[in-house]
Every structure is written in C-alpha cells, then in structure tokens.
Amino acid sequence: MSQKKIRNMEEFAAVSGISRPTLSKYFNDPESVRKSTRQRVEDALLHYDYRPNFYAMNQNRRTTRNIGIVVPYLADPFFTEIGRAVEVKCIEAGYSPILLSSHGNPDQENDNLEALRALKPAGVLLAPLGRASDKGAITKFSTEVPLVLFDANIEDTGEAFVGTDNFQSVDLMVEYLCRSGQPPCFFEMKSPSNPNANKRRQAYFESMARQGHEAHVFQAEGEGWDFEEIGSSEGGQLLIDNAFPTNTVLCSNDRLAIGMLAAAYKNDIKVGLEPDASMRIAGHDDHPFSKFTCPPLTTISQDYAAIADRAVSTLFGIIESDSKPATRKESLFDGKLVMRDSA
Template sequence: MTKARLRDVAARAGVSIRTVSNVVNGYAPVSDETRLRVEAAVAELGYRPNLLARNLKRGRTGMLALVVPELDVPYFAELARAVVTEARRHGYTVVIDQTDGEPDRERELIMGASAALFDGVILSPLALSQADLALRDTTSPLVLLGERIAESPYDHVAIDNVAASRAATEHLIDLGRTRIAAMGDQPYETGETAQLRTRGYREAHAARGRALDESLIVSTRRFHRSDGARAMATLLDHPGGPPDAVFCYNDLLAIGALRTLLTRGLRVPEDVAVVGFDDIEESRYSTPSLTTVSPDKEQIARLAVDRLIARLGDRSDERPAELWAPHRLVPRESTVS
C-alpha cells in the first residue's frame, strides 16, 4: 500500500498543499471548515507527517533528554514514564540517561558535545552548582528539577518539601505518637532535599508545641532500602528507647525500615507507625501498605516538558519560571490500622 503524501491529502480535501501543511504543522490559522476537511482527509488516507524531515527543516532533532541521578530508584523511573508520555503528546522522543550524581557526567550532559543531540534537557542535578551553570554556553533550553539549584537562569520545577514533610510529621503527631524519628537527613552540600524535609519535620514539632529530640534525626548516605533497614536498626537500639513512629524521607527508606521492624518482631503501626515519601507503586503493595507523601509526578512532567516546548517556541525570551507541583498525604495501613 502506497504511503499517503501531502499532495494526496490536499487533493482529497480540495485545498492547496500549503494549506494542508499549515493545518498539520500549526504554522498559520485556517478556517474551522477548512481544518475539518483537511483533518478528515488525513484520517481517511492515514497520512503521517515526516517528523524527521520537519525537525531537520526547523533545525531541531525532535529529541529531549531527561537526566536523573539513578534510574533504579522507582521515583525516577515513574517520573521518566510521565515525561515520556507528556513529550510524546508534543511529538518529541525522550532519551533518558543517569549521572549517579557525578559532577563531570552532569556537566557533560548539559554542556558537552552530547548536549547538541537534544532540543532541550530536563535535569535533576545532585552535584552541579550555580557556578557550573554559569559556564553553560549552549542555547538549548534547560529545565531543572528538585532543590539542588533553586535560583538560576533556568526554569525550575519542584514541590514544597518543607510543607510536605511538615504534613507527614503532623499526621503522626495527630495520631498520638510521642517519639517520632526522622530518617534520611543529609547534612552536606548536595543534600538540599533531605535538609528541607528535616526542616519540615522540625516545623511540625514547633507548630504542635512538641519537644524535639535531636538524637532521633538519623542521617543516611543514600535513599535506598538498605539504608532504611540499617537506620531503623540504629533507631531501635537507641539508648533512650525506640521511637513509636518514623518519618522516612522516601519510600525506599520506609520499605527498608519495614523489613527491620518485621525481623525484630515489631508490629506496624501498633508498635511503630511509618510514613514514606514519593508514593511509588511499591508503596501501595508493601505489607502493610505504606502511608506516604504523594508528589504529583504527572504534573511535574507536564510543567517541565511544557517549559521546554515554550522555550523552543515563541516564548524563548521569557524570564526563568519557578514552578510548583502539588502534593498530598496518602494515609495507608502503616499508620492507620
């Protein structure tokens, strides 16, 4: 079967080839009647535009990059899926890479030779600084995710980690828990997200008039299951006694904590209530199911992709935008029996 061409659509719709091109590519306005005729001809003939030729003509590749620290962390995998879905809606393909938080790798992917392969980049940085970004001389748009670099000449998408962590901690306080631990603090230069979550934890205690035991704030090197299991063991062996609740800074830490509690013979939530963060799919099927903070990953993806598309279009000179995605607390069995 011969592939339909632009001229075939034009002949079927009774319009010029330029008019079909305007409808298909959105280059210029046409009347509703004409647009409907062209769209009907496109559907009838099964016409598919040559996206490669179109992008080359516009000086673009048709590809966006999503760069994250770790692809085997479920939050980033679920976010990647949302970004791919949103980019596809705009006719773009997404290439996904990971940096392991290595500064050289992050620099290469936003300002090295490989950056020229993409029309725009969405980056969740762990190691880059504002000084690094100041050296970036490529004109392709960049959108930053997370808290590593909140003030920069680039668009930034995040959630309110302080408010979200405060809500998670207040949930535990309102359940009557009196010895609430925090798991996942990272008091070093690249630990901005963890530090904001610690701040929210502190604010919740202050807002409820609760004394804060600093020794119940436990640091972890990473946000992995094994880190959570070890940190929970440390808390259970605390010289002042174990906590009756723990706020974990992501769901993987919480799932690791659940494992340690199980092996120690403790009940969740009766003995220790557990709250996570990220609302990954695994949290809905853990035993017990995990109460968690759910950031709107679809909205994060939508905001990030939309900003790249805007920068590639007629809004390339807009000032950098600071965009916030919503979050909500999802109570489940790990706190509510």
C-alpha cells in the same frame, strides 16, 4: 518597518502569509528552503519587527526535535516513573525524548549534558543530583540550551524549576501523625544526596513547632543512593536501641522507610495501627513499592502527572518564545496524604 511588535512565530506567519512549518524550517537552516521562499522570508523580516527564537531558531545553531531528559538514578523506580511521565508528554507533543541516567555520579551528570549538547537538542529537562551537582557546569549549559529543572532544585540555575512543595507536604504528614497518635521523630541521612531532604527537615521543624511539640531529628551515617540499606542498618539499630523518644518515625523518603520496615520485621518489632503494634513508620514520595511493603507504607504522594505536564509545557513555552525568560519561574505542587497501615 511596521510599528507592531510581532511576539512569536505564529503571529509572524499570520502577517507574512508564510506557513509556520516553512518559517521553522528556514530558521533552522535557511538553505533548506527554495531561494524564492528564502527571499520572501527575508523581505518579511525587513518589514515586520520580529526576531526568531533566542534558542531553538538561532540560524547558527541547528536544533533537532530531540528533548533531553536526565535523571539522577534510573534504577530507582521513583525516577523511572517520573522520567516515564515526562517522556510520554514529550512524545505526545511531537518531540523525541532521550532519557539518560547520571547513576548518582556528578561526573556522569556533566557527561550526559555534554552528550546532549552535541546532539543539538531543542531543550533539556534535568532532575539534578542536587548537592553533588556541578552548578557552574549546569549554569553554563543553560546559557546555550533551554533548561528546566524538575524534582530537585538548584537555586538560580536554568530557566525554571518544577517540583513538590515540601513544606506543604511534610506539614500535612506531621499534622496527621500528631493528630492520630504520638508526635513523629524525623529520620534522615546526615549527608543527603537530594536537596529535597534539607527542605523536608526544615519543614519538619516548623511543623512540629506549630503543633506545639519538641522536634527530634536522627541522622544516619552514609551517603549515596543505597537508601534501603541505610534505613535497614542505621534505622534498624535505632529501633533496637529504643532510641526514639516516641513510637512514631517520619522518614525523609520512602526508601529509608522501606529499609526501616525490613529491620523492624527482622527484629520482631511490630509496626502499624493495631493495638499490639509498638511503632508507627511513615515516609514521603509514594514510591511505587510503598503500597506493597508489610505493612503498606503511609506516605505523601507527589503528583507525577502534574509535575511532568508543567515541566514539559514550561520547556516548550521557552523553546517557542522569542527570547530568554526575564525571570526564573518556580512551580510547586501540593503533596497528597496517603494513609496506609504503617501509621
């Protein structure tokens, strides 16, 4: 056997003189190539120190060119947008994406993964529900199929996570709101569905401390994905009761902020930067509808394109590698402040 370790299929193709597509075809199904070709591949495997991909090239697991994409709630335009970005990247790389929604239901999330497992995908990109997710089921799934999480992280699950740096983004917003007016209160759900909410609350506490201001957190009852309704009913009541000690509110996400803006309008509470406005409201995520609210919502934009590109390229790197990654990778992107008329 050669002393040189062959790191990937490209190197094996180069030293063996067998084309990359032929090798891929052989490793997916040895019976799919001619007997003479099969013998050449097997002779080369005996001569060179190379073992096929731990995941996609396992001879006992016939994979496809399918990539599963699972998002928590496809009716939410935020996930529609980021799901579309990931989908486009897969198509550009020559894979066939299968986009599924978990509809905010952990049982449906598990069913989606089981359905994908039966389809033998090359890999899966998962934006998990988070707190409600069945971590054990997802971890087990990742032992059989290459898995990259995006948007919401579940610690120590999957081979990688790609998302936004919530501590950077919330600090950016808090610093701006403190610099431009009264320091913000923080409005969130008491039982948030998405783990990003917990990071944003902690980031708010830390940022307010750095700015030298007291933190004020207000938590709304309710759970699930009806954020606008909760923002309107619970946030609206706080506005009516004059419960906020400052005239500025940072909502944990844009959908809560959109609901609060609607409640403010209904109750003749003017929001914005004009002298006769009594409140400022800001959000996080740059929801596709945030630029069309009245007034347009000041928020933090997440870099959809960068997140999609990194998630897809990370997954493809795992698929093409010859072994499972030794360590789990995390990639976080900075958010960008989007200043509009609401704050």
